[in-house]
Amino acid sequence: MATHPTIPDPRNKDIQVWINGKLYDRDQANISVFDSLVQGGDGVWEGLRVYNGKIFALDEHLERLQNSAHTMAFDNVPSNNEIKEAIFATLEANGMRDETHIRLTLSRGKKVTSYMDPRVNQYGPTLIVLAEWKPPIHDDKEGLQLVTSSIRRNPPQCIDSKIHHNNLINNILAKIEANVAGVDGAVMMDIEGYVSEVNATNIFFVNKGKVLTPYADSCLPGITRSIVIDLCKDNGIPVEEKRISMAEMYSADECFTTGTMGELVPAVEIDQRIIGNGTKGHITERLQELHRQRAETTGEPLPF
DSSP: OOSSOOOSSGGGGGOEEEETTEEEEGGGOOOOTTBHHHHHOOEEEEEEEEETTEETTHHHHHHHHHHHHHHTTOSSOOOHHHHHHHHHHHHHHHTOSSSEEEEEEEEOOBBSSSOSOGGGBOSOOEEEEEEEEOOOTTTTOSOEEEEEOSSOOOOTTTSOTTSOBSOOHHHHHHHHHHHHHTSSEEEEEOTTSOEEEETTBEEEEEETTEEEEOOTTSSOOOHHHHHHHHHHHHTTOOEEEOOOOHHHHHTOSEEEEEETTTEEEEEEEETTEEOTTSSOOHHHHHHHHHHHHHHHHOSEEOOO
16 A cells, blocks of 8 residues: 555546535545445446547436436436536536546435435435546556456346446455456456456457457446447447357457446456467457547537
8 A cells, every 4th residue: 555645647636526516626525424335335337438528428328327226226316417417517627628537426325324224315316426637547558468357247146237336346356366466457257157347347359350248147238348339330340249258268369348448458368378469459459440439529518
């Protein structure tokens, strides 16, 4: 643990954070010890990126947020228009129109007493908009090194992966294993031993010119994942969702990960097995270009 924590981008030292209708200085942006996020990780969230004065795939992210909150039986959820106004106000206060990542969080809210029962949540949800200056993670890497994790991804029998919830200990434990191994991330398998996802991203493979990705059963059906599948279909690149075994993973011609924060990043080594020729593949590079083009030319325009 660092004795003197360092903020990666000094521009984030004085950012303003939105909490329930008000902007706070970074050091004053706090929630109650009675909030459900503190009490049990009881919240839902989305990650968003801003490109050239537009928020990419905003409606898709808000739809998933609303669906997750509805599945979790949240009451008095703010409308998408209300959430958009909070996002716009936060970005304007920070002068952010590009190179920005937004962590949008909605908790079940504050409790009247410390207790698991949602009936003690009587204040309504807590909405947090945290926007930071942040380039895509791994933007400077030629390729990721990964390991397989001993932590299995939760199956739908335990918790539906389509709920984008804040209780992320499953994935954090996998990331700890990656850290111990000195690599960038951990591939999580489902309970039957098939590839699910990387601890913080979805995963794709390319074999004999076809793009492959696991079914979204024990992994999050990510927004970027969906966009990549659409890009393949729109540009004549064969794509298929299927079960992918460990042997198929190791023997793939290409591998890349997808996520809002990282965009598309090639993975060149898994469990010390070189993937393909150990460099970014041609199809990965083509999809990176197509994704970047879409991200930089579409989205919700900022009103300021």
